[in-house]
Amino acid sequence: MSTTMDAAPAVPAAGGSSEMARPSVMRRIMRDKVAGGAALLLTIVVVAALFAEWVAPYDPYAINLLNVMAPPGGEHLLGTDSNGRDILSRLIYGARNTLMLGLVGVIFGGFFGGVLGILAAFYKRLDGWIMRLVDVLLAFPAILIGLSVAAIAGAGLTSVLIALVVATVPDVARVARGAAIGVMEQEFIEAGRALGVSDFTLIWRYLTLNCISTIFVFLTLRFGQIILIGSALSFLGMGAQPPTAELGMMAAQGRDFLFMAPHIATIPSLAIFVIVLCANLLGDAIRDVLDPRLQQ
């Protein structure tokens, strides 16, 4: 195996050229002021969510029935909810769960979708079957997948996670297949085959490494959408269950008190908006730098 790897010729195309360009990629993204701002804001949110235990001013689950629905300002910066819990602290913990929805969707959906798409491009006899499966999955919009999983497995964060992964797979599979078919037409694949390189090496070193940037760009563009779908499912009661803090569910809980204390529902909704907006702006900038062809 290792001898085959060593004997394999250096794979040209994306690998070589983008490594040369890599030091400037970050700088090129940051040159765009909007994208830079979005990246900064998103970093702050991610860091706060990661270190929620230290950052959050109060216990997000501590109920105080003597101080319910306090408006923003004063002792509680963003006010308290219907149980007197500090909204800012719940927001920080909630952002952690909401970001996790997006990340798990992107990572696992990207992995399974990528594998399916690349295998479909590499093995022609699998292509028809895989793409038919993808078509059937595409016939189920994400929110219906979420409802179905919740119907079978019960509502909960896990159900939403499963749904988001399943909903991401077919889209990624299509993109990965498209990218991989383009790479398959390159001469170095044929050269590798002629040299007797194993299928595994061909798929991994020749094919996957050459379409990974396309898949990556697509996933950064999907991240915000996945968060939106996940929080919509949570809002519908299919996701995280109380008292867990999750932004979509917090908005749903606040809905019952909309006329008395609108901030309980508005603040988490606004937080989702900011996270998704930053992710989308950053995704657009990354696409423009890494893969301008995707721009349509």
Add this chain to the structure above:
Amino acid sequence: MGRQIIQRLIISFPALIGVLFLCFVMMQVAPADPAAIIAGPDARQETIDAIRLDLGLDRPILVQFIEYIGRVIQGDLGRSIISNKAVSEELAQTIGPTLELMIGGLAMAIPLGILLGTLAAVKRGTLVDRAIMAVSVAGVSMPIFFIGLVLIQYVGFKWNLLPFTGRNGPFWDGGLSSMVLPALTLGSVLIGPIARLTRTAVLEVLGADFVRTARAKGLRESTVIVGHALRNALIPVVTLIGLQAAYLLGGAVVTETMFSWPGVGRLAVGAIISSDFPTAQGAIMILALAFLLINLIVDVLYVYLDPRMQR
């Protein structure tokens, strides 16, 4: 054109079978045993077995699936565990309002999106253009329930302009006012993407030779933009609406739940929360079929709008 439609129908057949199969599998893996549910909580094992035999649950899975398709075609989707009404009856009552809401949402989004997109293209590079594009990026990033919450809070509650719960009958019969806020909420998801794409498409067409010719002929600018540029720019917009059908459907589920709109989405959510499995399954199936149908309609429209497809 007829041939294209038939071809398209054939293509969507595997997806249709797939949707039915997934719904069927959902029922198989569900925690509840249908025979035990029908028999009731105190039933003896023999009774449950007898019902099992009666329902054909002992037969091979493929045979059961074919029988299931047969029942679906006959409109037999079982009975709701909660209301004991036939699921098909519940669906028949809710599908109308859902379609009405979707059409209402599109009726809000399409003209507004096209108007904003065209405006941005014509005023390219100006502040108007940048403002419209910023709003459309923001719109794509907005959770749909946020828009709904704001509309309910201000337009519905504070300013008391429009009703925000339930549906006061069909829109042609006194229900129009109750439809405005839900339709606006649902449509808002689509305004941004439509505006963005219209802008790109109009800009592309504005540079085309036939537009230059139209201008050279001395046509008025408004005629050039509406009659020549916009008309040709509509083709990608129609495709986009097909691609966005998933968001339209997902948005409908959220919107119906928020505005207590008596549609299929709200029925599905309520059924899942109350573990009413037959209803949930029927509602999900109808929504998935509706999704297939929307895509089909869009493809047919596409052929109709773009004569190049009619070869």
